[in-house]
Amino acid sequence: MSNPADHAGAAIRADAARILARVVFDGVSLRSGFDARAARNADPRDRSLLSATLFSASRWWLRFDAVLAQLLERSLPKKACEIHSLLVVGFVQIEIMAMPEYAVVAACVDAARLLGQPRHAGLVNAVLRRYLRERSVLLAEADRDEVSRTAHPRWMIDRIGTDWPRDLQAILAANNCEAPLTLRVNRRRSTREDLLERFAAASIEAVAPAHLADAVILTDSTDVSRLPGFVEGWFSVQDGAAQQVVDVLDVVDGQRVLDACAAPGGKSAHILERADIELTALDSDAGRLPRLRENLTRLGLAANVVHGDASRPEAWWDGKPFDRILLDAPCSASGIIRRQPDIKLHRRAADIAPLAAIQRRLGAALWPMLAPGGKLLYATCSLLRAENEAVIADLLDAHVDARALPIHERHGRVAGSGRQNLPGNKGMDGFYYALVEKARN
Structure with missing residues (x-):
């Protein structure tokens, strides 16, 4: 009998592959694609994993798409774009998200079947296992090209390099980091001190940055709609740079x-x-x-x-x-x-x-x-x-x-x-x- 948790893991990866394929190949925005699919995932942990996977895979697509090209004798056909995306999801979960390697492989193989492409399950298995054997060589080769090393398109690297030559590498590195979850306290309904106390009572870790008068930064990302004070309008989500406006x-x-x-x-x-x-x-x-x-x-x-x-x-x-x-x-x-x-x-x-x-x-x-x-x-x-x-x-x-x-x-x-x-x-x-x-x- 199959383990329900195993099926859930495969289903999340299949969802991630479907959304990522639409983002990469159809030009759909990541947030709209995620919002449409996430509504079906009632379990907050499943939504969290789906979100983390999608954002990491989008962030690092240009790197791991180049890795995939090294592992394939010829490109996958357009009709297999979801399998293409699934393989990138697998690489990212292994390399960036540091998830258990062979659990990722097994779940991605099952996800290929859930995507209605069982004949590609063997390919998924073979490619991911070969990646595990040859990853150091594959990643070293990806590092030889600035596009795959930094996961930024060539035009963007060149444009930022022209405008901010001394800061180029720092900007590219910052772009590949997850942004903190920053909130803005609604002064009409609360104070920063009161919100921090309410979070502390709920064992939610947060800090008040000195350079932003209304900001609270959470230690861990979460579903903000479930935080205490959200429904009452105590705060909104807004990055610090936007708060400075x-x-x-x-x-x-x-x-x-x-x-x-x-x-x-x-x-x-x-x-x-x-x-x-x-x-x-x-x-x-x-x-x-x-x-x-x-x-x-x-x-x-x-x-x-x-x-x-x-x-x-x-x-x-x-x-x-x-x-x-x-x-x-x-x-x-x-x-x-x-x-x-x-x-x-x-x-x-x-x-x-x-x-x-x-x-x-x-x-x-x-x-x-x-x-x-x-x-x-x-x-x-x-x-x-x-x-x-x-x-x-x-x-x-x-x-x-x-x-x-x-x-x-x-x-x-x-x-x-x-x-x-x-x-x-x-x-x-x-x-x-x-x-x-x-x-x-």
Whole structure:
């Protein structure tokens, strides 16, 4: 009789292979693929293993796909893409996740059958066992090429190397580390001290970083919806670099504020937690607005949520200027690869110029909406100068009434008229900030 635990292990690996195949070969986002499948896994431990496997396999795909190429006489056909993904899952669970080797092999062989491809079970067994015998030689060969050694695409290595030559290796290494689970305390409903006490009572280890006023960092990742205080709206999940946005924006009570690309609402919520203001939370994607509203409701916050394109204000703007504008612009997301490793698989060099054009268009459209003496914060989760420094330089050149304001050094190193936080600095994501003030009449 088969062991139910063995079947569960094979089923998780089969699920991982299905999702990973969609991510790698069909361009589906990792989070959406995981969310759709994870809903079926009632056991929190199964969801946790599935998540860890998927994120590790996406993070290291370019390395272990190269290893697999060494082990195959010819490439697997497209119809066997799930077997292809299953083999990478096996390598990653053995090498990165340090799971028991032969248990991984056995579960992957069974997973091949669950995937409806029993004739490939023998191949899976043979390839994984050969990997165990020859791993040192195979990995040494993978290390000879920078793409497979660092698990980053060639264009990204070159672009980051051009923009941050002295920091290239540190950035690539940081991108391949799991990001800490960072929470933001909702000042309207709790304090950091109270939340830490509540976590301690539940034997949940957490710390309060000195450089972030509202942050709590958990020692271990977990399902945040099960943490004490989540349902009551005591906290949200938000990386420290994103939390610093509200400090740079410098909102005060009574101001009229626009969050121009607001969904899913993390920064809008943080602004509302900090000051009594009139906030317009705008986003061009109507499908993301329900989640924004849900997040605000859970936190006990209220905003004017608007569906509209920030670059076309005539369709939604009432003509009254804003004291503060946050432009958290669409970007390459090259600074948050720790949290979204599939960016390495989906983003292309050809994406950067069109993104920079969108960023310039948004900045140009928003500038007339800013009140004299008001401040516009341009922010991205990108590392690339073409999306950051170059965009702000053009904005400043185009408007004689615009001047860049200094930003505190705690927000990263000087980068043109703004500051750049690099991935891993104080445990935070890569993030760019530039604060521009409009002259008074």
